[in-house]
Amino acid sequence: MKRVIPIAKPVFDREEFKTVREVLESGWLMNGxxxxxxxxxxxxxxGAKFGVAVNSGTSALHIALLALGIGPGDEVITTPFSFIASADCIRLVGAKPVFVDIDSSTYNLDVEKIEDAVSDRTKGIVVVHLYGLSVDMDPVLEIAEKYGLFVVEDAAQAHGGEYKGRKVGSIGHVGCFSFWPTKNITTGGGGIIVTSDDEVAERARLLRFNGEVRDYRHVLLGYNLLMPEIQAAIGLVQLKKLDGFVEKRRKIAKFYNEEFADLDLVLPFEPEYAKHVYHLYTVRVDAKKRNYILEDLNKEGVQAKVYYPIPIPFQPSYREFGFVEGSFPVAEKVAKEVFSLPVHPALSEEDVNYVVEKVKDILKQL
Ligand SMILES: Cc1ncc(COP(=O)(O)O)c(C=O)c1O
Incomplete structure (x- = not known):
């Protein structure tokens, strides 16, 4: 059978199986x-006071913006270079996403460009800690303070990541995480909001469960976005393993960095202020070569992938905004040059060496 090294793979052991069985046996499957x-x-x-678990990272972002009172007529600043949910959450509450280009070394929002995008209608900023690397949060918080804006951290890819020694998710007003199976820890699918604001936490709790305060008493219009008990039980086991998973990811990334140092690749950047958790190990290469490299790696069984080939403003679902090419030059260039390699904790030493060997072989042939 052909060897395939997947780009992501969840890691479970007997503890997850045991806890799922226990929940099933208890018969208490929701709201428990x-x-x-x-x-x-x-x-x-x-490092936050409250958590509100939901059924996905997308729901976490959606509920966070609703709980913060964002709606039609409001503008929210975000990045053009992320998974689509980072911007869709703004549209889902009826507000307008305003995109600010990214920085070419961190792939995160270019914090120097945020202030120019602030208007009378701006209510907040959704920052994304892309690939597991924290945004430079201090300048973002300063702008937020100056204009009275909220800051939501989309930390869907950054569980355990740090900014100046603080865990991401608790630096802005609200942090949102995803537990999709490819993420640094998974519940099999799910999400969570963390915040230290008790009013936001309370509104988020009501919104994710039909606005119910107690049995069949509903005080606001809500959804049913609850995280099931089985998922939470898996999450409790995975959370204990998170620091170990992060260390393994960092170790593999360090090894790749050493091995790839002489290749014609732009390697991931870890600024002084951040602890990168390498949800993805993403490199950049000449756009003309990128797709050949991807094809060859995949032929050799190394599942390399592009995150993300189309900046959000140019997705067909954003056509109505009429964004024109050239509006986000850095994101547009980076989208043509990046590709990611497997870096997850399910990789064996042999797998990692195989990836290194194939990357070197293919790049040297070009
Ligand atoms: C940056 C980012 N934001 C939001 C999400 C949405 O999370 P989910 O897939 O759990 O809805 C994801 C995950 O796919 C993501 O990577």
């Missing part, structure tokens, strides 16, 4: 003790 325990432990891990 596992979710509450997971909310407390995850929030506390991030």
């Amino acid at each position: 003790p596992k979710v509450r325990e997971f909310e407390e432990k995850f929030a506390s891990y991030c």
Whole structure:
């Protein structure tokens, strides 16, 4: 059978299987003790007071903006270079996304360009810690303070990541995480909001469960976006492993950095202010060569992928905004040059060496 090294793979052992069985046997499958325990432990891990678990990272972002009171007529600044949910959450509440170009070395929002995008209608900024690298948060918080804006951290790719020694997710007003199976820890699918603002936490709790305050008493219009108990139980086990997973990712990334140092690749950058958690190990190469390299790596069984080939403003679902090419030159260039390699904790030493060997062979042939 052909060897395939996947770009991502969840890591489970007997503990996850055991806890799923226990929840099933308990018969308590929704709105129960596992979710509450997971909310407390995850929030506390991030250094926030409250956690509100939901069924996806997309829901976490959506509920966060609703809980912050964002709606039609408002503008929210975000990055053009991310998974689509980072901007869709703004549209889902009826507000307008305003994109600011990215920095070419961190791939995160260019913090120098944010202030120019602030208007009378701006209510907040959704920053994304892309690939597991924290945004430079101090300048963002300064602008937010100056104009009275909220800051939501989309930390869907950055569980355990740090900014100046603080865990991401608790630096802005609200942090949102995803537990999709490819993420640094997974619940099989799910998400969570963390915040230290009790009013936002309370509104988010109501919004994610039909606006219910107690049995069949509903005080606001809400959704059912609850995280199931089975998912929370898996999350509790995964959370204990998170620091170990992060260390393994960092170790593999360091090894790749050493091995690829002489190749014609732009390697990931870890600024002084951040602890990168390498949700993705992403490199850049001449755009003309990128797709050949990808094809060859995949032929050799190394599942390399592009995150993300089309900047959000140019997605067909954003056509109505009429963004024109050239509006986000850095994001547009980077989207043509990046590709990511497997860096997850399920990789064996042999897998990592194989990836290195194939990357070197293919790049040297070009
Ligand atoms: C940066 C970013 N934001 C938001 C999401 C949305 O999370 P989910 O897929 O759990 O809805 C993801 C995950 O795919 C993501 O990578």
